[in-house]
Amino acid sequence: MEKGVLSAAAMRSALFSQLPATETSRLLAASMPRQFQPGQVLFHQGDTSEYLYQIVAGLVRITQINSEGEQITLRIMRPGDLCCVAAFRQPSYPATATAIEDTTVLAWRVGSFVALTQQSPAIADNVVCIAGDRTREMLQRATEMTGKCIAQRIAASLLRLSAQAGTATADGIHIESPVTRVDLASMAGLTYFTVSRTLSAWQKQGLVRSGRHRLTILDMARISEIAEPRPARG
Amino acid sequence: MEKGVLSAAAMRSALFSQLPATETSRLLAASMPRQFQPGQVLFHQGDTSEYLYQIVAGLVRITQINSEGEQITLRIMRPGDLCCVAAFRQPSYPATATAIEDTTVLAWRVGSFVALTQQSPAIADNVVCIAGDRTREMLQRATEMTGKCIAQRIAASLLRLSAQAGTATADGIHIESPVTRVDLASMAGLTYFTVSRTLSAWQKQGLVRSGRHRLTILDMARISEIAEPRPARG
DNA sequence: CGACTCGTTGAGACAACTCAATGGGTGTGG
DNA sequence: CCACACCCATTGAGTTGTCTCAACGAGTCG
Incomplete structure (x- = not known):
């Protein structure tokens, strides 16, 4: 995928939403495009969190191992989604991410991404929105799972x-x-x-x-x- | 509770963690102390989100109604916890918060809190940390609930x-x-x-x-x- | 056309739910 | 100070619904 197409796709996402041009270019400048093939793992549960990923194309399955050793699918990430907010300021990834289609992402080193959010309130604001959204979804999910029916x-x-x-x-x-x-x-x-x-x-x-x-x-x-x-x- | 004691207690929390003095005082200045008695509701699920709360003393139960109409306890909030991150940039509260002890909180109007995070990267950073943490916890919880045993x-x-x-x-x-x-x-x-x-x-x-x-x-x-x-x- | 994989269906076992009754603390009133 | 009532927690018996495991059916690929 070409760089222009890639960034155009990335910009239609919550992370880039309503960002001034300067912030957009700073984010893009710090990002590294990466490709994953179906079955390839973006990160493993428990690994030290090194990168954040913005999905540009493809599909990614987020899974966690439960106490019985089964793989639980937590959600499917699609283009526009930010992976993974829960790891943002955590030492390790809480879940495993596996590409289930040919997938293109923008990757940021955690350190540089954090630096960007600290420099730019607009980016930080978007991240907070995404985090709140994700928390809400997982809250909802946790509640759904308690139903007997x-x-x-x-x-x-x-x-x-x-x-x-x-x-x-x-x-x-x-x-x-x-x-x-x-x-x-x-x-x-x-x-x-x-x-x-x-x-x-x-x-x-x-x-x-x-x-x-x-x-x-x-x-x-x-x-x-x-x-x-x-x-x-x- | 006296104002000094109150802010002293508040500052031992993730929200105030490692904040420069100027930010701390801005946060405190915008906050309103409030009291709740056992059984009193801080906010109802579905209500328009008006306030954010930092718990200073007491205990608060966070519940959600599941599809069968039962009240599910999602977590118990204690002094130092920020209520509720999931509502941060959302139109309505995703859950209900009920005091289960005599509870003291600092309250912020959502609007002024958002303004503060947008002005202060340090505050925004703390909020993101808290949101990430909460997301991770709920992720974990959702997974736990899938276990058969x-x-x-x-x-x-x-x-x-x-x-x-x-x-x-x-x-x-x-x-x-x-x-x-x-x-x-x-x-x-x-x-x-x-x-x-x-x-x-x-x-x-x-x-x-x-x-x-x-x-x-x-x-x-x-x-x-x-x-x-x-x-x-x- | 045959082998393989994925999905469906059936029978039996077992674990959690429903509902009812009992047991044990706690607090109040005589 | 004791007895009663009330509330919370425990326990039991029967039912229901999902899991386990095995066999069958259908679609896909070589």
Whole structure:
């Protein structure tokens, strides 16, 4: 990918949002473009945090190992997302990031990135926004996981997944190849089998269309309703 | 509480950490001390976010309503904690905060706090640190909840609770009155009864001492081991 | 066309939930 | 000072729902 295209793509992101031109160029100047192939790991859980990544193209799966030794998919990162806010001022990465498509990122050394935020209130402000957003999402996720009803957890994970890795089509939201129901299961903290059963049932009801390596949400409204039975207060 | 004491207490916190004197006084000048009695609500989930709070004394329970309509305890906030980072640049509070002891806070209007962070890189830096920390914690929590084994979830919640609301005694970590096993159940996403059963079993093994409105962790090491069976990989 | 992989489905086991009843502290009023 | 009532915690029995494991079916690739 060419440098101009790369920075153009990067600038449509929360990190670069509403930044004065000087800050934008400082950020870009300090960044290093890097490429990852599917399966390549950007960083491992527990590694000393050296780099921050802004995803420009591709898809990245963020996983954590739970106490039973299973890989839990926390979220899918897409172009525009900043990886990983939780490591920002921490000694080590809290999770593992794996490219699941050909992925292009801008990388910053943690030290230089911190220096930039300290020099530029505008950048710092954007980082704070992103961090708040991410915290809120994880808060939400932690709450969702406490629900007893499995269908709700699957529906909630499905919504999350569709927002993070879905593409809109005529039929509905389409979730493509590298993201399988294995991801769905590991996001919802369930078995494979249970997810498969639930999706089968939903398919019979016309809520989703599910197949080999692909998944389409046909009736977004009802999936949302399953995830959140009583329309959220507030 | 007197103003001097109040600010002295506030300054031993992540928000004020390593702040130049000018920033400290600006923060303090913009703050308003407020008092809450047990049961009083600092803010409700879904309310427009008007204030940020730094807890100076007391204890605050952060809860969220899950899709089944149950109150989930997300964490307990203690003196030094900043409430709530997740609302920082968000239109509404993502959770409800309730005082569970007589609680003193410093409050900032969101607008003036944002202005301060935009003027002061040092403050912004601290906020980012706090947000990163909180995100990491919730990330961890979301992962813990995916575990099938109930004992692990209870143990993990117990550790979290003891860190957030425990006091060290000769016997072990003591978790006192306003935090009951109802909290523990709602943190772990379990029923009352299941938590009670598990704690009984642990009491027989001498891991905890559990009673009316009080709970002491006697064998921290083994509780940790239950929470994290295979010592976390690095 | 055959081998392989991914997804579905079924039967049985087991663990947590539901609900009800009992036990034990704590505080109050006689 | 004792007895009662109340609240919190414990325990038990039955039910439900997910997990485990195994076999089957379908789609994909060579």
